[in-house]
Amino acid sequence: MSTLLDAWIWLLAMMICILLSGLFSGSEAAFFSLPHRERKRLKRSGIAGRIAISLLSDSDRLLSAILFWNLLINMTYFAIASILGGKLRVDPTAGPSVAVGFSFGSLMVIIFLSEMLPKSIAVLSPYRICLVVAAPMNLAVTIVSPVLPLVKTTNLAASRLLWPSFRPEPEIDLADIERAIELGTDDAALLQRERLVLQGLVEMAETRVGEWMRLRSKLMLCKVSEIGTSLPSESPPGGYMMVTDCEGDTITGVIPLRLLRPSQMDDMAGAMEPVIYAPWSARISQVLDQLKDEDRSVAVVVNEFGEALGAVTMDDILRRVFAARRDLEDETLGEASIQELAPAYYRVFGSVSARALSKHLGIETREEGVTTVAGLIQRHNERLPRVGDEAMLDRYRLRVVEETENGVWIEVGLPPTAEPLAELSQ
Numbered sequence: 001m002s003t004l005l006d007a008w009i010w011l012l013a014m015m016i017c018i019l020l021s022g023l024f025s026g027s028e029a030a031f032f033s034l035p036h037r038e039r040k041r042l043k044r045s046g047i048a049g050r051i052a053i054s055l056l057s058d059s060d061r062l063l064s065a066i067l068f069w070n071l072l073i074n075m076t077y078f079a080i081a082s083i084l085g086g087k088l089r090v091d092p093t094a095g096p097s098v099a100v101g102f103s104f105g106s107l108m109v110i111i112f113l114s115e116m117l118p119k120s121i122a123v124l125s126p127y128r129i130c131l132v133v134a135a136p137m138n139l140a141v142t143i144v145s146p147v148l149p150l151v152k153t154t155n156l157a158a159s160r161l162l163w164p165s166f167r168p169e170p171e172i173d174l175a176d177i178e179r180a181i182e183l184g185t186d187d188a189a190l191l192q193r194e195r196l197v198l199q200g201l202v203e204m205a206e207t208r209v210g211e212w213m214r215l216r217s218k219l220m221l222c223k224v225s226e227i228g229t230s231l232p233s234e235s236p237p238g239g240y241m242m243v244t245d246c247e248g249d250t251i252t253g254v255i256p257l258r259l260l261r262p263s264q265m266d267d268m269a270g271a272m273e274p275v276i277y278a279p280w281s282a283r284i285s286q287v288l289d290q291l292k293d294e295d296r297s298v299a300v301v302v303n304e305f306g307e308a309l310g311a312v313t314m315d316d317i318l319r320r321v322f323a324a325r326r327d328l329e330d331e332t333l334g335e336a337s338i339q340e341l342a343p344a345y346y347r348v349f350g351s352v353s354a355r356a357l358s359k360h361l362g363i364e365t366r367e368e369g370v371t372t373v374a375g376l377i378q379r380h381n382e383r384l385p386r387v388g389d390e391a392m393l394d395r396y397r398l399r400v401v402e403e404t405e406n407g408v409w410i411e412v413g414l415p416p417t418a419e420p421l422a423e424l425s426q
Contacts (some may be wrong), residue, residue: 004275007087008282010080010083010084011084013076014077014080014106015083016060017073017074017076017077017110018077018109018110018113018114019078019206020069020073021070021073021074021077021114021115022113022114022115022117022118023118023133023136024066024069024070024140025114025115025118025119025122025163026065026072026118026119026121026122026132026133027066027122027129027133027137027356028066028067028070028119028122029118029119029122029123029126030122030123030129030130030133030366031052031055031056031059031062031126031130031137032059032063032128033122033123033126034056034076034126034127034130035126038126038127038181039053039056040295041127041400042127042130042131043067045131048134048135049130049131049134049393050130050132051134051135051138052130052131052134053228054138055137056137057136058263061141061145061148062137062141063178064148064152065137065140065141065144065145065148066137066140067164068144068147068148068151069140074110074114076329077106077110078106081102081103081106081107082103084102085099085100085103085106088102105327149426153244156215165276170214170240188238197321197322201321204283204284204285204288204317204321205283205284205285206279206283206302207253207283207284207355208280208282208283208284208311208355209278209279209280209281209282209283209284209287209299209301210280210281210301210309210310211309211354211355211356212284212308212312212316212317212320212353213248213280213309213310213312214237214310214311214312214316215309215310215351215372216308216309216310216311216350217407218237218310219236219237219242219311220236220237220240220241220242221241221242221243221244221248221251222241222242222243222244222255223243223244223245223246224244224245224247224252224253224377225246227255227268227269227272232286235257235258236257238313238315238316239256239257239258239259239313239315240254240255240256240257240258240297240298240311240313241254241255241257242300242311243255249308250308251275251308252274252275253273253274253275254272254273254275254297254298254311254361255268255271255272255273256271256273256297273296273297273298274296275296275298275299275300275311275357276290276291276294276296276298276300277299277300277302278290278299278300278301278302278312279302279303279304280301280302280303280309284312284317286302287299287312287317288314288317291314291317296314297310297313297315298311298312298313298314299312299313323370338352338356338357338360344413344414345411345412345413345414346360346411346413347401347406347409347410347411348359348373348409348410348412349373349408349409349410349413350372350373350374350377350400350407350408350410351372351373351407352372352373353372354373354375354376354393355371357373357412358393358394361393361394361396361412363374363393363394363395363396364394373393373398373410373412374407374408374410376393376398377389377391377398377400377410379391385400385408385410386400386403386404387400387401387402387408388400393412395414395415396412396413396414397412397413397414397415398411398412406420
């Protein structure tokens with residue numbers, strides 16, 4: 001046993017390897033078991049929290065670095081253990097049995113102290129562990145960053161060599177999903193609701209956010225300097241009051257009035273939430289993903305000049321997808337405000353989506369940059385729509401017939417039959 005006493009430097013190196021291996025194993029468990037709610041807390045936890053969030057933003061790079069260091073440290077540990085085992089084997093006072101016992105004990109020690117114990121502790125309090133190890137993990141990732149591309153390339157080459165025929169599974173076709181729904185239930189009412197939901201999900205991937213937004217004129221706006229001076233007399237559209245800058249031009253935040261408790265009404269400024277900004281041409285599905293990723297409730301829709309055209313909320317999107325279509329008839333959105341007065345003759349509200357009207361008429365529109373029917377007439381006449389203004393949409397004629405406080409009503413019909421139908425409607 002004098003060999004172990006003489007090799008104390010090797011034993012010290014093994015202890016250091018155990019501590020470092022435990023550090024990386026625990027860090028891996030802490031970072032990758034962190035709940036979404038705790039990740040949001042990290043953003044407000046000072047420098048250490050920002051470092052941790054930065055590491056998690058590129059999780060593949062972080063995991064590769066941790067695994068690289070862990071493998072390197074463990075290989076060093078077992079190399080030292082092998083050296084000491086060889087010395088014990090030839091030591092007259094020890095022999096082969098002591099060498100085998102030392103090797104087995106070294107294996108058990110690193111499994112328990114470097115894997116099981118650190119990971120068990122890390123998953124119990126991942127938030128605190130992440131704050132503690134953020135700085136050393138950032139240093140470790142920085143050191144091995146030049147090597148990581150080589151590691152990634154090696155892994156990719158090895159996977160292609162071992163599994164040359166591996167291919168990702170094809171995406172599920174929409175027809176396959178609809179067929180699965182039909183086979184999954186015999187309830188006609190349930191089948192119809194599932195089809196409507198499926199239709200709404202497909203529309204999200206095809207529809208621009210400008211078509212589902214609430215127009216700026218229909219939003220309840222409040223300047224940031226006027227928050228709390230007076231309570232609104234009525235519930236705002238969608239339950240959100242939009243907060244603008246002191247000039248009233250830019251929407252900077254929202255206050256979810258419908259979610260506030262009575263005790264919060266005295267401090268509405270503290271309940272204000274930030275918003276995201278989305279171009280009018282972005283798809284609904286993209287905006288929904290951004291709202292979910294950034295934990296926001298409202299997206300302000302802007303044009304190419306950065307001007308706010310309107311807003312869409314998470315509730316609006318989900319309601320359009322999951323609510324029955326008849327529940328939307330009270331809104332001036334989509335096809336709910338398209339009234340058929342006679343065959344090929346309609347009366348629509350100006351804020352109706354131009355795409356929805358085109359789809360209803362069975363035509364294609366090539367108007368880029370226009371989201372509403374009133375916008376089509378405004379572009380054609382180069383002014384705000386007035387009674388009597390006309391424009392053409394494919395073979396249909398659009399004519400403004402009535403102005404209201406909330407917008408304009410437009411008649412849509414084929415030119416040869418527009419006049420008789422108009423007289424009939426009177």
